[in-house]
Amino acid sequence: MTRIFRLFNGSEMKMSEYEAFEKTIIQRTLSSGQINLMIKIEDFLLKTNAKDAEFLQIEIEQQLKKIEFKSTRFAYLHEKSSVSN
Amino acid sequence: MYNFTILERMILESIRKSEKTIEQIQEDTAMESHICANVVQSLLAKSLVSTKSNKFTLNKNLNAQIIEELQNKKNQTVEMNALVRECIQGSLLRGESTFQFMKVYMSEEEKKILNAMLYNIETFIDGLKKNKGKTKDETFIFWGGDTYAKAVTHYLN
Secondary structure: OHHHHHHHOOOOOOHHHHHHHHHHHHHHHOOHHHHHHHHHHHHHHHHOOHHHHHHHHHHHHHHHHHHHHHOOOOHHHHHHHHHHO | OOOOOHHHHHHHHHHHHOOEOHHHHHHHHOOOHHHHHHHHHHHHHOOOEEEEOOEEEEOOOOOHHHHHHHOOHHHHHHHHHHHHHHHHHHHHOOOOOOOOOOOOOOOHHHHHHHHHHHHHHHHHHHHHOOOOOOHHHOOOOOOOOOOHHHHHHHHHO
């Protein structure tokens, strides 16, 4: 906690600290299935060619946009639509 | 790069037919209201559509970069993949009989017969292009075929 307090107050972070924080956050927020998928994606990106990596990137970006569109983040038009209905 | 999804493409196609209010776009596309609103909002932010008296119209003065993004072949491939995947999932996972796939050996003579039939199908479908109706009621039709070796070669490269 002291270390986090120092970081929030502008102290520099060592690479090993960053990696440890990242690992802890990932382990606590993702399921084991999701961690396995992340490892496989990392492995895929290290081994694949540029073309397949680009297709994966577009695919992920489109999936993320679909999730965003399904959320209710943009309230303006939605509210406007609900009012006029 | 602005990656278009099939949702944005569907709404752009709906607005291209005629200018519409948000409710008319919803009715034309059968998209849930908040999803429809989110997609339209995203298109507005990208200046692909504009509003006039509560109606949305296509922006006719798109800059070259956006036109290039709209026509990006890799992005279109992923969009088409999404559509094809949904159709294939319907057949393989949900047991629907909407789409059929077969792998057969054909002699050169049989390939010619198939190509003639496909040509007839294409001519028939071309004739349907003038039909008008709601965007949600348009039907996807895929046709064609390719050799196993060619598909695998492209898959490997």
